Amino acid sequence: LGGDGGNGDGGQVAIISSDAGFGDNAFNDNALEGLEEAADEFDVEITQVEETETAEFAARQEDLAEDGSYDLIVMVGYQHYEGLVEHSEAYPDQYWMLINDHVEGADNVSGWIEMNNEMSFLAGVAAGTLTHEEIDHEGSATEPDESVVGFAGGEDIDLINAFEQSYIEGVEWVDDSVDVLTGYGGSFSDSEALNDVATSQFDDGADIVWHAAAAAGAGAFAAAEDNDRFAMGVDSDQSVANEQYADVILGSAIKALNEATYQVTEAVVEDDWESVSGEQNLSIEQEGIDYVVGQEFEGEMPDSLEGNLEEAKQAVVDGEVELTCGPTGC
Amino acid sequence: MSLATDSSQRRLQLGGLALIAVVAFAAVVTIWFDVALERILTVGFVNRTLMLASPIALAAVGGLYAEKSGVFNIGLEGFMIFGAITAAATLSLVGGTTQLHVWLAIVVAIGVSLALTAGYAVLLIRYKADQIVAGLAVWFMGLGFAPFLASLLWGTVRSPGLASMNRYSIPYLAEVPVVGPILFRQSPLVLVTIVLVVAAWVVLYRTRYGYWIQAAGENPTALDTAGVDVNRVRYATVLFSGAMAGLGGAVLLAHAGTFIGTGDTMVDGRGWIAIVAYLFGNYNPLGAALAALLFGGLEGLQVQFQTVDIAVSGRLMGLLPYVGVIVVLTIWGKTRMPASVGEPYESED
Amino acid sequence: MVATDPPADDPPAVRLEGITKTFGDVVANDDVDFRLEHGTIHALLGENGSGKTTLMSVLYGLYDQDEGTIYVDGEPRTFESPQDAMDAGIGMIHQHFQLVEPMTVLQNVVLGHEPTDGGLVDERAAREEIESICSRYGFDVDRHLETPVEELDLGTRQRVEIVKSLYRGAEILILDEPTAVLTPQEVEGLLDLLDDLRAAGHSLIFISHKLDEVLAAADRITVLRDGEAIGTVPAAETTEQELAEMMVGREVSFDRLARTATPGEPVLEAEELRVTGNRGREQVRGVDLTVREHEILGIAGVQGNGQTELIEALTGHRRVEEGTVRFHGDEITETGRRWRLEAGIAYIPEDRHTEGLVQAYDLVKNALLGNQTVPPYVADGWIDWARVTDHAEEIVEEFDVQPPNPAVDAASLSGGNQQKFIVGREIGHEPDVMLASHPTRGVDVGSLEFIHNRLIELRDEGLAVVVVSSKLDELRALSDRIAVMYEGEFIDEVAPEAVTDAELGLLMAGQRLEGEPSEPEAEATVDRQPGGDGDR
Amino acid sequence: MLDATLYERIGIAIGSTGLALLIGLVVVAAAGHNPLLFAQQLVVGSFGSTGAFTRTLRFTTLFILAGVAVAIAFRAGVFNIGVQGQLIVGGIACVLSIIWLAPFVPAGAVGGVGLTLVGLLAAVVAGGLYAALPGVLKAYYGANEIITTIMLNFIAIGIVGWAVDGPLRPDDARSVRTEYLPEGVAFPQLVFSDPNFSIVGLALALAVVGVVAVGMARTSFGYDMVTSGYQTSAARFAGVDPQRTIVATMTLSGMVAGLVGAVFAIMVQGYFIDPSGIGTYGFDAIAVSLLAANNPVGVVPASLLFGALESSGSHVQIHSDVPVQLIDGIVGVVVLFVAAPELFRMIAKRTGLGGDRR
Ligand SMILES: Nc1ncnc2c1ncn2[C@@H]1O[C@H](COP(=O)(O)OP(=O)(O)OP(=O)(O)O)[C@@H](O)[C@H]1O
Ligand SMILES: Nc1ncnc2c1ncn2[C@@H]1O[C@H](COP(=O)(O)OP(=O)(O)OP(=O)(O)O)[C@@H](O)[C@H]1O
Numbered sequence A: 001l002g003g004d005g006g007n008g009d010g011g012q013v014a015i016i017s018s019d020a021g022f023g024d025n026a027f028n029d030n031a032l033e034g035l036e037e038a039a040d041e042f043d044v045e046i047t048q049v050e051e052t053e054t055a056e057f058a059a060r061q062e063d064l065a066e067d068g069s070y071d072l073i074v075m076v077g078y079q080h081y082e083g084l085v086e087h088s089e090a091y092p093d094q095y096w097m098l099i100n101d102h103v104e105g106a107d108n109v110s111g112w113i114e115m116n117n118e119m120s121f122l123a124g125v126a127a128g129t130l131t132h133e134e135i136d137h138e139g140s141a142t143e144p145d146e147s148v149v150g151f152a153g154g155e156d157i158d159l160i161n162a163f164e165q166s167y168i169e170g171v172e173w174v175d176d177s178v179d180v181l182t183g184y185g186g187s188f189s190d191s192e193a194l195n196d197v198a199t200s201q202f203d204d205g206a207d208i209v210w211h212a213a214a215a216a217g218a219g220a221f222a223a224a225e226d227n228d229r230f231a232m233g234v235d236s237d238q239s240v241a242n243e244q245y246a247d248v249i250l251g252s253a254i255k256a257l258n259e260a261t262y263q264v265t266e267a268v269v270e271d272d273w274e275s276v277s278g279e280q281n282l283s284i285e286q287e288g289i290d291y292v293v294g295q296e297f298e299g300e301m302p303d304s305l306e307g308n309l310e311e312a313k314q315a316v317v318d319g320e321v322e323l324t325c326g327p328t329g330c
Numbered sequence B: 001m002s003l004a005t006d007s008s009q010r011r012l013q014l015g016g017l018a019l020i021a022v023v024a025f026a027a028v029v030t031i032w033f034d035v036a037l038e039r040i041l042t043v044g045f046v047n048r049t050l051m052l053a054s055p056i057a058l059a060a061v062g063g064l065y066a067e068k069s070g071v072f073n074i075g076l077e078g079f080m081i082f083g084a085i086t087a088a089a090t091l092s093l094v095g096g097t098t099q100l101h102v103w104l105a106i107v108v109a110i111g112v113s114l115a116l117t118a119g120y121a122v123l124l125i126r127y128k129a130d131q132i133v134a135g136l137a138v139w140f141m142g143l144g145f146a147p148f149l150a151s152l153l154w155g156t157v158r159s160p161g162l163a164s165m166n167r168y169s170i171p172y173l174a175e176v177p178v179v180g181p182i183l184f185r186q187s188p189l190v191l192v193t194i195v196l197v198v199a200a201w202v203v204l205y206r207t208r209y210g211y212w213i214q215a216a217g218e219n220p221t222a223l224d225t226a227g228v229d230v231n232r233v234r235y236a237t238v239l240f241s242g243a244m245a246g247l248g249g250a251v252l253l254a255h256a257g258t259f260i261g262t263g264d265t266m267v268d269g270r271g272w273i274a275i276v277a278y279l280f281g282n283y284n285p286l287g288a289a290l291a292a293l294l295f296g297g298l299e300g301l302q303v304q305f306q307t308v309d310i311a312v313s314g315r316l317m318g319l320l321p322y323v324g325v326i327v328v329l330t331i332w333g334k335t336r337m338p339a340s341v342g343e344p345y346e347s348e349d
Numbered sequence C: 001m002v003a004t005d006p007p008a009d010d011p012p013a014v015r016l017e018g019i020t021k022t023f024g025d026v027v028a029n030d031d032v033d034f035r036l037e038h039g040t041i042h043a044l045l046g047e048n049g050s051g052k053t054t055l056m057s058v059l060y061g062l063y064d065q066d067e068g069t070i071y072v073d074g075e076p077r078t079f080e081s082p083q084d085a086m087d088a089g090i091g092m093i094h095q096h097f098q099l100v101e102p103m104t105v106l107q108n109v110v111l112g113h114e115p116t117d118g119g120l121v122d123e124r125a126a127r128e129e130i131e132s133i134c135s136r137y138g139f140d141v142d143r144h145l146e147t148p149v150e151e152l153d154l155g156t157r158q159r160v161e162i163v164k165s166l167y168r169g170a171e172i173l174i175l176d177e178p179t180a181v182l183t184p185q186e187v188e189g190l191l192d193l194l195d196d197l198r199a200a201g202h203s204l205i206f207i208s209h210k211l212d213e214v215l216a217a218a219d220r221i222t223v224l225r226d227g228e229a230i231g232t233v234p235a236a237e238t239t240e241q242e243l244a245e246m247m248v249g250r251e252v253s254f255d256r257l258a259r260t261a262t263p264g265e266p267v268l269e270a271e272e273l274r275v276t277g278n279r280g281r282e283q284v285r286g287v288d289l290t291v292r293e294h295e296i297l298g299i300a301g302v303q304g305n306g307q308t309e310l311i312e313a314l315t316g317h318r319r320v321e322e323g324t325v326r327f328h329g330d331e332i333t334e335t336g337r338r339w340r341l342e343a344g345i346a347y348i349p350e351d352r353h354t355e356g357l358v359q360a361y362d363l364v365k366n367a368l369l370g371n372q373t374v375p376p377y378v379a380d381g382w383i384d385w386a387r388v389t390d391h392a393e394e395i396v397e398e399f400d401v402q403p404p405n406p407a408v409d410a411a412s413l414s415g416g417n418q419q420k421f422i423v424g425r426e427i428g429h430e431p432d433v434m435l436a437s438h439p440t441r442g443v444d445v446g447s448l449e450f451i452h453n454r455l456i457e458l459r460d461e462g463l464a465v466v467v468v469s470s471k472l473d474e475l476r477a478l479s480d481r482i483a484v485m486y487e488g489e490f491i492d493e494v495a496p497e498a499v500t501d502a503e504l505g506l507l508m509a510g511q512r513l514e515g516e517p518s519e520p521e522a523e524a525t526v527d528r529q530p531g532g533d534g535d536r
Numbered sequence D: 001m002l003d004a005t006l007y008e009r010i011g012i013a014i015g016s017t018g019l020a021l022l023i024g025l026v027v028v029a030a031a032g033h034n035p036l037l038f039a040q041q042l043v044v045g046s047f048g049s050t051g052a053f054t055r056t057l058r059f060t061t062l063f064i065l066a067g068v069a070v071a072i073a074f075r076a077g078v079f080n081i082g083v084q085g086q087l088i089v090g091g092i093a094c095v096l097s098i099i100w101l102a103p104f105v106p107a108g109a110v111g112g113v114g115l116t117l118v119g120l121l122a123a124v125v126a127g128g129l130y131a132a133l134p135g136v137l138k139a140y141y142g143a144n145e146i147i148t149t150i151m152l153n154f155i156a157i158g159i160v161g162w163a164v165d166g167p168l169r170p171d172d173a174r175s176v177r178t179e180y181l182p183e184g185v186a187f188p189q190l191v192f193s194d195p196n197f198s199i200v201g202l203a204l205a206l207a208v209v210g211v212v213a214v215g216m217a218r219t220s221f222g223y224d225m226v227t228s229g230y231q232t233s234a235a236r237f238a239g240v241d242p243q244r245t246i247v248a249t250m251t252l253s254g255m256v257a258g259l260v261g262a263v264f265a266i267m268v269q270g271y272f273i274d275p276s277g278i279g280t281y282g283f284d285a286i287a288v289s290l291l292a293a294n295n296p297v298g299v300v301p302a303s304l305l306f307g308a309l310e311s312s313g314s315h316v317q318i319h320s321d322v323p324v325q326l327i328d329g330i331v332g333v334v335v336l337f338v339a340a341p342e343l344f345r346m347i348a349k350r351t352g353l354g355g356d357r358r
């Protein structure tokens, strides 16, 4: 699908999705959002290439590079790494942006490592804090006396296992007596399955469930609504994208992917590649990772949340907290 | 009157036994891992099992009607996908948010499924299309056209959040322990499923139409010489199967509230499980529903295990239902298919 | 032609006038006139393919006639479907029963005409109705109302069919070869039943190949030949010989070819053979059998008494549970079909449509069937199609297969030609033993004589031949010895000249001939029905 | 679907493809896009440049092999819907055997060729075994192979996916994958220079077509198999053991399916990934085989068509606003029409095309 954003006078940018595809309300959409902002701003034309077969990633990179008309090719997801190692060398004049990894020694690649572990850690801190608090909103409520939270993952893979572990570490950083229930729906697309996982956790006493399941995450929100509890979003402020569930989305752990894609596009347009070349980090330290309060909960959050989050971020930056898992696996 | 033949009776009992076996399995595991049984067999677990089983049971009942009458509708999975996307598209297009809109979407999904099945039925019955190949084609089409339509509507293969079906709650009754939340605080669609399953049983074994359906699948000539139009019976059952599968997909959507079209789509193999469910249920609607419950229970159980931290790899645990299907088919493989399944019927003149 | 205009005051129950029905080039009925008087039994006779079933199917609304008119009670009628015929009071019991096996007797009887009460089938009303019909004619069917049809023996199934027609209000009943699958005792019961029905005012049309039955039961007999009605005669004024000649259109000789050699060494032997049928029931219960060179052994028996299983055990298609099979003195019990095929055990299968031929293959490809490992057609796994084609041409020529073109699909051949091709191919194996199951079933006289002669030639060339047939005349014409099979056992062996058809019939029904010591076999009582179609 | 003459089959194949494409174009127009432009992009995207052409050939190669795998089974009357699972099992077996053996084999061209052959062999064996399982279950336990093979697809994806993400994933792997195949394990680039396609792969596929076609038509084993497919009872009469034939057929079909996995791993990927990210060649192959009336030779043109459709997908995405999923939908319609030859006979009769037919 071409033609979003500007008319292309400012250049052309292509983006290849991760295997979850666009429309995940998370990872891919988040990256796309920054591009679209940049497109408006700089008159750039965007070409979206959705590729859900990881086996075809390398071929798509080549198709686009071969085409030659793109000033920048953005790739969502570390599964693009293998192909890019080859193609960054084969097409030295092509600018590439890789989200989730970087390619050693390739100047034409802007590799963005998002600290998913830090993001998950913050989600854990928020959940660990709020399960003790009394929150009551449009029929949903926490049970401050019981301290149980949940984690609902999509596929049970290494990447998401790292989310889980870091989340648990965040919860325990607040209070290691909090119980963390975990489960996987087995799919990034089957929201019913994730709904079950979350519901089961709510049944078992969880106040808040945080999901890391891309599109299927909607199931966790629906479960929160049905069970009069709460959920938290991932990657971007999901209370905006999932407006109908805004009343149960306490907040979201976010990574500023949109800012990253914006920034790289800007650099390309302004001929300032050096500023984004090589390894880049989306981390707490660089303010690329954060936690935002859900739309409907602004001003309703207890002060402890803000306090704990600030403290936790500082601890991460200072190296006081050492997470077991890296950004894409343990 | 035999409510079904002996073997079917036995099958029902087996289904019941299997359910009991699941519960027993849960009990053993909980003792092994030292988890309180009530943390696993919760009211919520029962509820979720019912919710998981509903779309499967609906499609299974539809599929068994078609097969009983001699037409193997292997396209259930595809029709479920069409049902889900239609319901989602309807909700999105009317921009509805109320429960009434959800019901409307379900009705539209049934209607569209009926229309699609009508074409399919003509191909199968009038043009004697190969039933297996055509059924697979429906699946392929579902996997292609549903995400395509989603892309046209929403720019991506995933719908935005849509209205979903809420549970009804009957005051006071819902407070009754155990039974209350299961019966009186429940998705109305679960109730619809139960009603349809029972109705399907009654129609199949207690009404003349049921007799005709059975005869059409076993000995169409006998039915023809009894003065009943075999192909009309078959058209009816195939249409019914499409409508039920479409309804199953719509129910899935109505519970989920979002259409997701990546990979195998949100239907994710439920239509296939539905076929196995009615085979396991020996073409008896009650048996099929029990089997659906069994699959729902297995899946629910696996989730419960995760929640209480009895975890093997989730990805491997997720394969249990598939392995279960193979085991079931191997043990009860020689399900007695209606004798004339797959054979187009042409009356002599 | 006997048909004359009906007297205006007493129209016949049915009158067919100038019925013509063609299938493509085949003229199945050619300007046939026919009348059935009220309260009579009228038999239709004719060779295979003479158009009997077609004529009745026209009457029953299954086929549209090309030309001609049907009158019922003097009124001209057009039947679009069997429903119309039923509405006019006509019922038909087909050659192949039209019953839904897993459904109960009650459900089968009411199918299509279910009494309902509040949308549900009113079983009570149905049961009462059926019981009243049964008591009126003395049927025993109401004892089985809740039994699935598949659990009934063939005789009972047939009575279910009749009750079904009566339940639908049939005044006129058509029975297409109702006695073909019955034991002689069952036949007798049926004929009594037909008498009762006639007495109750029903009019019946009764198709059979068995002249004695026809003479015993019918008031009038119409003979069809090549689709034409040859004539109608009162049963009281004719003889078997006359009927046979009307059917065939020439004199019929029952002469046997003279044999040229006496039996030699045993070729195929079985000892204490026990074999299980498809549904797990023991169908062959300790059979001893020996066939020698220069000998034809006939096996008689009512369908379902284990003949099929016995032959399949000998050919290697079915596992032997107990006992031994020997070929030229060597034990071959454990060998499979392929081994025996190559060793020289040829087999003409019972069912030419599903077993003997691949319907979608042309005759060349069909000529390879069974020869897949046999040189020179196949060497080291490679097929020599040129040789196979030659072989096919030889068979077609030598056995006068019509059309004489090996490139046509098997499906397009008539039954008799299919059978000739199969016989030719199996003989082409140059076997030592020929096992032939119903080798002339549904075959017209010309082909029948041809096949009989070939089998006798084979015997004279030195082969050991086993023929299974339900046609007694065929067995008597071919066999040197006839073994009678009943309930999985050979209950007797007789010389074809030494018994009458009636005696053979008794044997087939499990009764021993007088003067013979009867084996103390408690379970083999007479009134027990034979085990249905054998693969229960 | 089996009872049609050769010319009729070809007519039906062309008719259903044409009609399906037409329907696709109507859908494109109905969705407010230019159908002619779309059609042009389909062509340009598959044959418009060397890159597009080799991409088309890459898909064609995989479809030919997978299509033959399906055709073998379907011809013998066994519905192997499990080619996808079998190719995954074959692929992983290929990669693992090569990686495990690599340390014991001298580096260089000879070692590479040897390892490649070992990998192909391992894939054939593994694919065959994985297909034999549903064959046995069908033959001896009566388990419907359509269902069991579909279930085994899910199981293969699940288990191999788990293994590739876990025990088989090397420590330094940044994404979910196995180790790389060693240098030298590849098909040589003789004609095109495309890292994902080699003419050797295509030649291998065509060789398999030749072997299978000849085997079916000229050997007694092929005759037994095909005869079982047409009429089991007749095959049984002729001394064929139907149960053993089912198992043999499934095994053979799975062996070819395994080869798809090996070619994919060696020619295209160079390692193995989470199988949920591998194209659905096994399913598309069903359509390919059906379009070819399950004739191994016919699989070649059918694969070219499907390869072209698949290949044009990326071009369509880049250069058109039409959602690319439409192509999958069109494939479904092709299959639907292929299933109903009667429909085309009727059309032929109505329109007076096609002359007189039986
Ligand atoms: N449906 C059909 N299509 C084509 N030809 C048919 C059909 N039915 C019957 N025939 C042909 O019509 C002729 C008469 O067949 P019919 O079945 O009436 O004979 P029949 O006298 O009942 O023989 P049988 O004694 O074998 O039952 C035969 O030549 C047969 O081949
Ligand atoms: N439904 C049909 N359509 C076309 N041709 C038919 C049909 N039924 C029978 N025929 C043709 O009629 C001829 C004889 O058919 P019929 O069924 O009477 O065979 P038959 O000689 O009685 O053998 P059998 O007893 O084995 O059925 C054959 O040429 C057959 O191809």
Ligand SMILES: [Mg+2]
Pocket (backbone or CB within 6 Å): C052, C053, C054, C095, C176
């Ligand atoms: Mg007849």
Ligand SMILES: [Mg+2]
Pocket (backbone or CB within 6 Å): C048, C049, C442
């Ligand atoms: Mg006949």
